[in-house]
Amino acid sequence: MLIISEDLARRLVSVEDAIGAVEQTFAAMARSYARNYPVVREIVGYRDAVFGVKTGADVNAPFLGLKAGGYWPHNLGRGLTNHQSATLLFDPETGRAAALISANYLTGVRTGAASAIATKYLSRPDAQTLGIIGTGAQSTYQLRATLAVRNIRRVFAWDTSLANLTAFGETVREFGLDYLPQVGREAVAANADVLITVTPSQQALVQKQWVRPGTHISAMGADTKGKQELDPSLVATTAIFVDEAAQSFTIGECQHAYAAGLIGEKDVRASLGSVIAGIAEGRRSADEITLFDGTGVSLQDLVVANLAVKRATEQGLGASVDF
Missing domain, CATH: 3.40.50.720 (NAD(P)-binding Rossmann-like Domain)
Known part of the structure; x- marks a missing residue:
């Protein structure tokens, strides 16, 4: 399994990269190549947190996975951001877990990308x-x-x-x-x-x-x-x-x-x-x-995570572990 840290994700995917990737996956959704699965989002009942899981797949790219995480409103006092999440990608050929990507930065950049694409069009x-x-x-x-x-x-x-x-x-x-x-x-x-x-x-x-x-x-x-x-x-x-x-x-x-x-x-x-x-x-x-x-939507998260994995693989970056 390839593991991509928060710092590495920032270096691998720029704002412009995210805009291009999210634009492509939105178009794939419209053409029925990509689909978001039902969202799970719940009040945790601990630390006032909200936790959710978003999943989906693009069969044309292809990629498959999930992002899990949520909102912890007391994190700033601990020196952490309130939003915490991670993305897990699976090999679409075999279903095996293939990559774990820290998704705090990527969530921010994909959200900005979606808004910018709407502004563009x-x-x-x-x-x-x-x-x-x-x-x-x-x-x-x-x-x-x-x-x-x-x-x-x-x-x-x-x-x-x-x-x-x-x-x-x-x-x-x-x-x-x-x-x-x-x-x-x-x-x-x-x-x-x-x-x-x-x-x-x-x-x-x-x-x-x-x-x-x-x-x-x-x-x-x-x-x-x-x-x-x-x-x-x-x-x-x-x-x-x-x-x-x-x-x-x-x-x-x-x-x-x-x-x-x-x-x-x-x-x-x-x-x-x-x-x-x-x-x-x-x-x-x-x-x-x-x-x-x-x-x-989950595909926004998955497409930028998939891009990070591709870039890391090409450049020999990230940590590989047996899983």
């Missing part, structure tokens, strides 16, 4: 202002990935933590961008050409009346039942695109508008993969508000 090409609601650890991945697909000039941001806002601002300025932190969320939403929400919120943070025509929204925070970042009435007025429709209605941002009867399955225009593959159309006009409900 759904936002206006002239988008220059990025708005970010939530400036925790994931915000840096979101920023770097968005810059890979759009010519962003300025960034509006909001967070409950002043420390987070300040730290994020240092990263923004390193790219030579104008940084405009806000004490309220409305100004972030109202000024954004591309709006990214990436929080653990369980209540609406962005109201319908704040969002101007032509905005693209990537709602990346909702991945569990009860999580919410957008006003359901806002969701109901957007052109909705998803990574996985079944997840969007059960654990994604769409769950609340769906439960309220404001949208149904027919109101999802397409999966993002279908747009990438040319099977479905994306944005229809410059004034349309587009929404990507990014719940996070």
Whole structure:
């Protein structure tokens, strides 16, 4: 078995690499070459943790595996990140466990990649202002990935933590961008050409009346039942695109508008993969508000882990152990 550490995973897979890999696997999903299996996600009942397992396979690539991990909210006090996970890949020819990959960085980078791909295909090409609601650890991945697909000039941001806002601002300025932190969320939403929400919120943070025509929204925070970042009435007025429709209605941002009867399955225009593959159309006009409900699917995790394994194998890196 090949073991890839957290540090090595960072060296093997860049933001740009992740964007290319995730884009390919989204298209494979749309063409039915790749499939995500049902998600297991549970409250642990210990240390306030949430634990889950995501599995899937791409028979065209091919790769097969699972990512296991979750959210431990007290980790920061121990000098660890709150999100902890690992990916296990299996040999699709034999079913034997083949590689174990630390997935904290890879989870961050694949999430940023998914949002950036949505921005690439759904936002206006002239988008220059990025708005970010939530400036925790994931915000840096979101920023770097968005810059890979759009010519962003300025960034509006909001967070409950002043420390987070300040730290994020240092990263923004390193790219030579104008940084405009806000004490309220409305100004972030109202000024954004591309709006990214990436929080653990369980209540609406962005109201319908704040969002101007032509905005693209990537709602990346909702991945569990009860999580919410957008006003359901806002969701109901957007052109909705998803990574996985079944997840969007059960654990994604769409769950609340769906439960309220404001949208149904027919109101999802397409999966993002279908747009990438040319099977479905994306944005229809410059004034349309587009929404990507990014719940996070196993194939995102598996494709970047598989890329890390390929790179490590080619370069003779990683630790090999008998198993």
